[in-house]
Amino acid sequence: xLNKRDLNKVIIKSGYSxxxxxxxxxxxxxxxxxxxxxxxxxRAVDVPSGIxxxxxxxxxxxxxxxxxxVRESLQNTDDLSFHLKxxxxxxxxxxxxxxxxxxxxxxxxxxxDGIADGGHTYEIALATQADGTCPEGQYLKFEIITGVxxxxxxxxxxGLNTAVQVDDASxxxxxxxxxxxxxxxxxxxxxxxISYKQNEEGKSDIREILGLMTLFNIKKFPYPQHPKDAYxxxxxxxxxxxxxxDSFEMLKPLLKDILYLHDxxxxxxxxxRNEAQSARTAxxxxxxxxxxxxxYEFIFMGNKEANSLSGGELNAKMHDxxxxxxxxxxxxxxxxxxxxxxxxxxFKSFDEVKNFFNEIAPELVNTTYNTCKNxxxxxxxxxxxxxxxxNIYKTVALHFMTKYASK
Numbered sequence: 509x510l511n512k513r514d515l516n517k518v519i520i521k522s523g524y525s526x527x528x529x530x531x532x533x534x535x536x537x538x539x540x541x542x543x544x545x546x547x548x549x550x551r552a553v554d555v556p557s558g559i560x561x562x563x564x565x566x567x568x569x570x571x572x573x574x575x576x577x578v579r580e581s582l583q584n585t586d587d588l589s590f591h592l593k594x595x596x597x598x599x600x601x602x603x604x605x606x607x608x609x610x611x612x613x614x615x616x617x618x619x620x621d622g623i624a625d626g627g628h629t630y631e632i633a634l635a636t637q638a639d640g641t642c643p644e645g646q647y648l649k650f651e652i653i654t655g656v657x658x659x660x661x662x663x664x665x666x667g668l669n670t671a672v673q674v675d676d677a678s679x680x681x682x683x684x685x686x687x688x689x690x691x692x693x694x695x696x697x698x699x700x701x702i703s704y705k706q707n708e709e710g711k712s713d714i715r716e717i718l719g720l721m722t723l724f725n726i727k728k729f730p731y732p733q734h735p736k737d738a739y740x741x742x743x744x745x746x747x748x749x750x751x752x753x754d755s756f757e758m759l760k761p762l763l764k765d766i767l768y769l770h771d772x773x774x775x776x777x778x779x780x781r782n783e784a785q786s787a788r789t790a791x792x793x794x795x796x797x798x799x800x801x802x803x804y805e806f807i808f809m810g811n812k813e814a815n816s817l818s819g820g821e822l823n824a825k826m827h828d829x830x831x832x833x834x835x836x837x838x839x840x841x842x843x844x845x846x847x848x849x850x851x852x853x854x855f856k857s858f859d860e861v862k863n864f865f866n867e868i869a870p871e872l873v874n875t876t877y878n879t880c881k882n883x884x885x886x887x888x889x890x891x892x893x894x895x896x897x898x899n900i901y902k903t904v905a906l907h908f909m910t911k912y913a914s915k
Contacts, residue, residue, distance in 0.1 A: 515602055515616040518558050520650060522548035525610050530655075546604045546652040548613055549591060552582060553642050555633040559599065559615075560622030579632045588645040596649030597626030600656055600664070615652060620888075624653075624664060658886045659794065659827065676746055677714050678705040685753065686714055692763045698807045711807050715742040718749050718756070720766055723836040726844070726851065727755040731905075734897035735839075739832040758851045762842065765858045766835075771809035772862060773834055774825045775818045777869045784870035792877050794885035798824045829891030830876045836897060837872070837904040838865065854908070868907050875899055 530543035582590050603616040623630055629648070636642035656664065680686065681704040693699045702717065703710030722728070722738040722745045729735040737744040749756055759766065778796060803822035806814040814822055826834075841854050841861055855861050879896045883889040890896055 512603070512616055515618060516560065517614055517616050518556050520548055520550055520556055520613045520615060521554040522550050522611060522613055524549040525606065525613065541655065541657070543653065543655040546613065546654070548650040548652070549647050550650060551644070552590070552633050552646040552648045553637060553644055555630070555637070555648060557634055559630065560617055561627050562620055562622040578629065579636065582632060582636055582646055583641045583643065585643045585645070588643070591647040591649050594629060594648070595626070596651060597630050598624050599650060599652045600624050600661055601652050601654050603654055604652055613652075620658060620661065624661070658888055661888060680750070681705045681714070688757055688760060689714065689717060689763070692760050696764060697810060701807055711805065715746060717767070718742070718745045720770055720835070721756050721759050721763065722748060723832065724759055724762065724766055724839045724842050724851075725755055726839055726842050727758070728752065729839070731901065732898065734894065734901065735836050736892060736894070736897060738836065739828060739891040758844070758849065761850050761852060765853075765861065767808040769838065769861070769865075770835065771806040771814060773831060773865065774806065775809075775814055776866060777826065777834070777873050778824055779818060780866055780869040781873040792873070794827065794880035794883070794887045794890070795830045795873065795877050796824045796826055827887035829887030829889070830880065832891055833897045833900045834872050834876065837901040840901060840904045840908060864908070868903060871903055872900060875903065
C-alpha cells in the first residue's frame with residue numbers, strides 16, 4: 509500500500525455519508541478485490557478546490573449550452589433539488605478516512621486518481637463559489653470509489669463519460685453525417701448491430717467505429733504523430749471527425765477491412781505468439797483479458813470464423829491499451845495513390861495485409877508485453893505511452909521496408 513505521506517489529500521465536508529463494499533469483491537474469480545464506495549452529500553458552497561482530474565478523458569468547457577443549464581439549475585434558489593437532478597461527481601481515490609462524527613472525509617489521491625466523471629459539475633460548483641452565486645441550500649453528491657485496480661480504471665472512466673459524446677453523436681446522426689458509414693457497411697452481417705444515436709441498442713457504436721478509423725487516418729496522424737486519441741478519448745475522435753469529415757471518408761474503401769482487422773489482431777496475435785514461442789499467452793497479464801467461463805464476441809469477423817481461426821479459443825482478447833497501438837501501427841500500410849481521392853492499402857489485397865500482420869505478430873506482442881511489465885502489467889499506461897506507439901510503428905515500418913519496399 510502507498511504511504512499516505514506521499515499522497516495528495518483533499519478535505520470534503522459532508523452532512524451525510526455512507527460507506528459500503530462493492531459486490532465484485534466476493535463475486536470475482538482470481539485476485540481478491542477490496543473496492544469500496546463512499547457516498548457523500550455535500551453543500552455546493554463547501555465543495556473544495558484541488559481535486560485532481562487525471563482520469564477524466566475530456567477537458568471541461570462549461571460555456572457549452574448543456575452546462576449553462578446545469579449552472580442555472582445550481583444557482584436556482586427557488587429549487588434546491590440540484591443533488592437529485594444532477595448525477596454528481598465520481599472520484600477514484602486511494603483511501604478515504606472519516607472524522608469521528610463522519611462529517612469530514614479526508615480523501616487521499618495517488619498519481620492516477622481523481623475525478624472520473626462529473627468534471628464539468630465540479631468546475632461549475634467552483635465557478636459559482638468564486639462569483640458568489642452558489643446558494644447555501646444547494647447540495648451535490650460525491651461518489652468516491654477506492655480499491656479499483658488500475659487496469660479497470662480506464663474502462664470505468666470511459667463508461668461514465670458517455671453522455672455528452674452520445675448526445676453529440678446523436679445530433680450528428682440526425683444531420684446525416686454518418687450516411688456514408690451506413691452505406692459502406694449496409695451489407696455486412698453486423699450492420700444492424702451498430703448504434704448511431706443515444707439509447708439505440710447495439711453491440712458497437714459509431715464512436716468505436718470513428719475511433720478505429722482514427723487509427724488509420726494518415727492525414728490527421730502522419731508520422732511522427734501517433735493516434736493516441738483513439739485510445740484515450742472517444743470524444744476527441746468525434747471532434748476530429750467534426751473538424752475534418754472528408755479525411756475519414758477517404759477511408760471508406762478500407763472501412764470493412766479495418767473493422768475486420770480489429771478482430772483479427774485480437775485473435776491472431778495470441779495464436780501466432782503461442783505458436784512462435786510454445787507459450788500460453790493467458791499468462792501475459794496486462795496484454796490479454798481472459799474469461800474463465802464463456803467466450804468473447806467478435807462481431808466484425810463473426811464468431812464462426814473467429815472460432816475457426818482461434819482453434820476454438822475465444823476466451824481471451826487484448827486489452828485496448830495493448831491493441832490500439834498495434835492497430836495504429838498498421839496505418840503504415842495505408843497510402844493515397846497519385847490521382848486518387850481515397851486511401852488504399854500499399855498491398856494489392858487485404859489478404860496480403862493479413863499475411864503481413866501474421867509475420868510480425870509475435871514481435872509486436874513481445875514488445876507490448878515488455879512495455880506492460882514496465883508498468884506493473886497495467887494496460888492503461890501502455891496505451892498512453894508515446895514511446896511504445898513509436899516502437900510498434902517502427903517495427904511495422906522496418907519489416908515492410910526490409911521485405912516489401914523493393915517489390
